Amino acid sequence: MNRRAIVxxxxxxxxxxxxAYAATEYLGYRARQAAPSxxxxxxxxxxxxVGAGDxxxxxxxxxxxxxxxxxxxxxxxxxxxxxxxxxxxxCDRIDSTGSARLCLSIDRGVVTTFTATLYDGQxxxxxxxxxxxxxxxxxxxxxxxxxxxxxxxxxxxxxTVGFSIATTIVTLxxxxxxxxxxxxxxxxxxxGQPVTSADRNFWGVTFAAGDTFYATGxxxxxxxxxxxxxxxRTLVAIRENAECPSLSPDGTRVAYKTRIEGTPAGQWxxxxxxxxxxxxxxxxxxxxxxxxxxxxxxxxVLYGLPRADxxxxxxxxxxxxxxxxxPVLLIEHAWSPAAMRP
Amino acid sequence: xxxxxxxxxxxxxxxxxxxxxxxxxxxxxxxxxLLTDISSESVAAILPLYLTTVxxxxxxxxxxxxxxxxxxxxxxxxxxxxxxxxxxxPKWVAVFGYGISALARIGxxxxxxxxxxxxxxxxxxxxxxxxxxxxxxxITAASVPENLGRxxxxxxxxxxxxxxVGPLLAFLILLVLPTGFTTVFVLSLGCALLGLVVLGLLVPxxxxxxxxxxxxxxxxxxxxxxRALADPxxxxxxxxxxxxGLFTVGDGFVYLALQAxxxxxxxxxxxxxxxxxxxxLALAIPLGRLAxxxxxxRVFVAGHAALVAAYLCAAVPIGTLLPxxxxxxxxxxxxxxxxxVLAALAAQFxxxxxxxxxxxxxxxxxxxxxxxxxxxxxxxWYSVGSTAALLGFAAAxxxxxxxxxxxxxxxxxxxxx
Numbered sequence: 001m002n003r004r005a006i007v008x009x010x011x012x013x014x015x016x017x018x019x020a021y022a023a024t025e026y027l028g029y030r031a032r033q034a035a036p037s038x039x040x041x042x043x044x045x046x047x048x049x050v051g052a053g054d055x056x057x058x059x060x061x062x063x064x065x066x067x068x069x070x071x072x073x074x075x076x077x078x079x080x081x082x083x084x085x086x087x088x089x090x091c092d093r094i095d096s097t098g099s100a101r102l103c104l105s106i107d108r109g110v111v112t113t114f115t116a117t118l119y120d121g122q123x124x125x126x127x128x129x130x131x132x133x134x135x136x137x138x139x140x141x142x143x144x145x146x147x148x149x150x151x152x153x154x155x156x157x158x159x160t161v162g163f164s165i166a167t168t169i170v171t172l173x174x175x176x177x178x179x180x181x182x183x184x185x186x187x188x189x190x191x192g193q194p195v196t197s198a199d200r201n202f203w204g205v206t207f208a209a210g211d212t213f214y215a216t217g218x219x220x221x222x223x224x225x226x227x228x229x230x231x232x233r234t235l236v237a238i239r240e241n242a243e244c245p246s247l248s249p250d251g252t253r254v255a256y257k258t259r260i261e262g263t264p265a266g267q268w269x270x271x272x273x274x275x276x277x278x279x280x281x282x283x284x285x286x287x288x289x290x291x292x293x294x295x296x297x298x299x300x301v302l303y304g305l306p307r308a309d310x311x312x313x314x315x316x317x318x319x320x321x322x323x324x325x326x327p328v329l330l331i332e333h334a335w336s337p338a339a340m341r342p
Numbered sequence: 343x344x345x346x347x348x349x350x351x352x353x354x355x356x357x358x359x360x361x362x363x364x365x366x367x368x369x370x371x372x373x374x375x376l377l378t379d380i381s382s383e384s385v386a387a388i389l390p391l392y393l394t395t396v397x398x399x400x401x402x403x404x405x406x407x408x409x410x411x412x413x414x415x416x417x418x419x420x421x422x423x424x425x426x427x428x429x430x431x432p433k434w435v436a437v438f439g440y441g442i443s444a445l446a447r448i449g450x451x452x453x454x455x456x457x458x459x460x461x462x463x464x465x466x467x468x469x470x471x472x473x474x475x476x477x478x479x480x481i482t483a484a485s486v487p488e489n490l491g492r493x494x495x496x497x498x499x500x501x502x503x504x505x506x507v508g509p510l511l512a513f514l515i516l517l518v519l520p521t522g523f524t525t526v527f528v529l530s531l532g533c534a535l536l537g538l539v540v541l542g543l544l545v546p547x548x549x550x551x552x553x554x555x556x557x558x559x560x561x562x563x564x565x566x567x568x569r570a571l572a573d574p575x576x577x578x579x580x581x582x583x584x585x586x587g588l589f590t591v592g593d594g595f596v597y598l599a600l601q602a603x604x605x606x607x608x609x610x611x612x613x614x615x616x617x618x619x620x621x622x623l624a625l626a627i628p629l630g631r632l633a634x635x636x637x638x639x640r641v642f643v644a645g646h647a648a649l650v651a652a653y654l655c656a657a658v659p660i661g662t663l664l665p666x667x668x669x670x671x672x673x674x675x676x677x678x679x680x681x682x683v684l685a686a687l688a689a690q691f692x693x694x695x696x697x698x699x700x701x702x703x704x705x706x707x708x709x710x711x712x713x714x715x716x717x718x719x720x721x722x723w724y725s726v727g728s729t730a731a732l733l734g735f736a737a738a739x740x741x742x743x744x745x746x747x748x749x750x751x752x753x754x755x756x757x758x759x
Contacts, residue, residue: 014536
């Protein structure tokens with residue numbers, strides 16, 4: 001057999017092997033899709049206010065295998081493990097108020113694009129914004145007048161700009177066109193010194209009252225909890241080593257993820273900072289948490305943890321904010337929780 | 343586009359008749375690069391998605407990996423060139439480089455954590471760094487000097503086809519199979535292995551000396567020497583490449599400037615580089631031929647003029663579709679007129695026996711200069727704004743062009759040795 005023939009045989013063998021693998025994966029995927037969901041679900045009534053229950057609800061991304069995978073789901077606050085109501089939208093990150101939802105989605109295609117879509121209470125799309133890459137975080141303000149979303153700037157490998165993330169805050173002024181601001185345009189300072197370096201990045205906004213918000217600021221591999229002011233267009237670092245903050249409903253504490261010295265890179269713990277005293281309490285979660293926490297109420301913090309045994313699946317856990325109790329599994333097969341308190 | 347497969351069965355050492363055909367070795371190496379680029383770019387395109395949605399990595403962790411992806415290969419380039427010249431077996435240095443990248447692909451199927459992925463990406467990029475210079479040296483050896491620009495044009499065209507097809511294939515797989523990341527990894531591994539097989543079996547180990555032996559003399563291959571890099575001709579090429587590189591920022595910045603200005607660029611941001619690549623692959627051969635006829639230095643300098651125009655285009659405050667498209671075309675022209683042409687220039691001026699080292703030197707100088715440029719540009723971007731930064735770099739690069747033309751003036755005749 002000459003060399004050309006050997007190459008042809010190798011090419012055919014590789015092609016068959018790759019095709020066989022792809023076909024197996026595809027059939028498995030189809031079977032999983034066709035299978036009933038591994039959890040109890042019901043489809044939302046058309047036109048019903050999905051996710052708005054009288055006693056409060058938790059809205060999240062459903063990651064249970066089977067029908068409804070990736071769709072937004074909701075459960076009553078008092079019955080987190082109960083039947084989940086599936087909404088007619090698929091989101092990678094979701095936040096919700098009583099009358100609006102902000103959905104960050106990956107629109108797969110030969111051209112994969114990324115979108116932030118604003119829905120009303122009945123899941124009718126109101127407005128959308130293109131995102132420059134993989135969705136990261138989104139949060140509404142308490143009154144629903146503001147919404148922030150962050151996305152990685154990715155999608156192409158020749159860009160030598162390094163890691164970059166874009167964060168936008170949108171003022172939803174009723175019928176008027178929404179006004180957007182980019183956090184990159186704000187003045188950022190650490191310890192009173194302005195930071196203008198090229199690698200500044202901001203993400204993970206959480207809103208306080210008025211024009212104040214908190215977010216993550218990063219530069220040169222360091223991260224800070226920053227306090228932002230929408231009017232003054234400033235971002236002031238208030239604590240180092242804190243990412244993806246989340247303000248408690250009473251506005252007194254911030255939960256975030258932080259790196260504990262002596263743990264490997266890529267390992268984050270979850271901690272709660274008392275804003276008045278500056279005291280940090282590390283919560284007793286042993287797994288690395290890479291999520292923006294969410295407050296279930298003033299004493300409980302929620303976060304997602306990926307499942308080690310299934311790619312693309314995760315669970316939502318809850319832990320006491322004072323660090324006194326071990327975390328408990330709150331909702332299986334769920335991601336990106338948003339609590340809608342009554 | 344015309345690629346000859348002449349001389350297929352016979353001696354692979356030279357192109358077919360006269361100086362008008364491209365050696366089958368060059369085409370085969372192009373196919374190897376095409377397969378390898380499908381392999382690496384399909385993974386690179388979905389890696390951000392995979393790391394953030396499946397592995398669950400945060401922004402900062404992703405930044406570390408991205409930095410590795412861009413930076414690691416520059417370190418080992420010179421070593422790859424040195425090894426190829428020293429051993430006089432560029433093929434086996436290249437096989438080693440392609441081989442360890444293929445091994446890294448197996449790692450993707452097994453990796454589950456941050457550390458593992460950092461290790462895999464590092465190994466993959468080490469392989470890329472090692473193989474580039476020996477491969478370009480083989481292209482040089484398989485070409486007649488008068489045809490060098492065209493040979494590199496053919497190779498870069500095939501290479502870029504792979505870079506454009508890889509991400510599309512990957513996204514196509516994810517479209518049909520949203521959880522199909524491992525399928526992409528398997529495809530990537532398959533392409534890498536096939537590339538390795540083609541290289542190992544179809545590319546001859548010795549592609550002949552760079553200098554055709556004169557009739558009646560025994561070809562004597564000059565010994566490798568580090569002093570090759572100090573050769574006056576090569577040194578000028580390295581200086582010019584470095585000076586131009588100092589004002590060449592990554593396309594990422596140009597895309598970001600466009601994205602901030604136009605809805606079109608914002609919506610299609612993940613695909614802007616495909617537009618650039620399509621122009622690059624369409625023009626790689628014509629501009630390579632032009633370089634052979636009109637002068638490689640001239641085309642190289644003209645390519646940078648296109649880059650100046652691209653900067654200006656990205657800086658104009660017109661939020662319409664047209665500047666975005668013109669900008670992508672100009673970036674494509676820039677790559678087509680400089681990437682393969684610089685390799686041809688470096689190979690042309692590198693002393694015999696030190697071709698791979700000369701090529702590696704040029705690539706390393708360009709990589710380091712561009713890294714500096716991107717760093718400085720990033721600082722400017724945030725201190726004076728994207729428009730001022732782009733205009734400043736455009737002005738500086740424009741001033742650099744006459745200097746580059748002057749430095750390369752006497753040595754631009756095709757086929758100089």
